[in-house]
Amino acid sequence: MQRAVSAELDLDIGGSVDLIFQITAAQSVPLSSERLVFEQGGRTYTATEIVDQAGSRLHRLTAEPGLLEVRYEAIVEGRASETRTSDLEAITYLRPSRYCQSDEVFTQARRQFRGLSGEELVVAVDDFVASTVTYTPGLSLGTDSAVTTLMTGQGVCRDYAHLVIALLRAMDVPARYTACYAPDLVPMDFHAVAEAYVDGAWYVVDATRLAPRGTLVRIATGRDAADCAFLSYHGGSVGLSRMRVTAWAGDDGSGDDFRTLTRLA
Template structure:
């Protein structure tokens, strides 16, 4: 399966600022082509690439005041190979984090999923999030945690992922957050899913069910959305003028989200 992904980001930088972008596909992705540019008028910036322990590729640069255009295009063919997860990573993904306060939802998780474990537990948590949350763009806030989403019952992909992660961690299952490109997603945007550690491998849980998991392309991996933002900055105000994301399957008919069995074990490409 070949997937073509792209992102176009237009920013207005108020003064000299340190910018860190997370839009390139992860190091493990089988790339057949890639282009990433940062331009301001006739000037082109060169970013420093930093790769974290999970293979997330960050691109850092210092931009001066004014407009900045970021353009990314990549072609990904096939599926990524499995990457090793250390004991330290597994421990990290058991702990509460900013948006996934598993300690706050511990009681609910233990009541809701008592007696379940393994594949059955992961499937039950995904089903609970899918049926308990209404996908409502624009109504959740960037500061909402899994506990907030469980109370309001509404959110977007990041909120679904946070709920799944928090509940799994509360049930002693390591769980992590993945940002990705998602062919077929509607409305098109960066997408977020959860991953659960089961029998020595990571498996995708996408409670939104808005994209087929087999077509997803990993961008970043972390404890929650705080680790996987497409842009972070320091030193000055940065305004987002526009954001356009695209992801397509180009060599075969794109798999329909409805054809993805939520109970099937699927690994992120």
């Protein structure tokens, strides 16, 4: 299956600033072509690429005051390769994290999903979050967590993912956060989903039900959104004046049955 993804970011830079981007396809994604460009005032920057243990590719550079234009595009051919998950990784994804406080939702999770395990549990958590949370763009804050979403019943994709992850971890299922490109997503943007570790494999859980899971393209993987931000910076100031994300798939993935387990392609 062929997929095409792109991202355009225009940043207003105030002062010398250390920028870290996570907008490229992950190391495991099979690419037939890729282009990443950073331009400012006629000058082209070369970023340093750093790959973390999950295969996420970070690009770091120091920019000066002015308008920085970031352009990324890639063509994906085929499915991503499967990577082995170590015992240490599995343990890490069982622990509470900043936005996924599994310890705080432990009692409700144990009461809500008592007696369930494996695929049945994953589907039940997915259904619960999908039916109790309303997708509400513009109302979610960057500091909102799984507990916030559980209390308010509203959020965007990152909030759905955080709540799914927290509930699964509370039920002793390793769960992680994945940032991705999502063909057919409406409104189009960077997307976030959860992944659950069941019987030695990772499966996508997207309680928003906004995009076919079989067409998603992995960008970054981590404990929660804090590990997968498309942009972070240190020193100076940064304003995002424009952002455009696109994602297209040759196979639109129609007919996705959210009650079956699916791996990220």
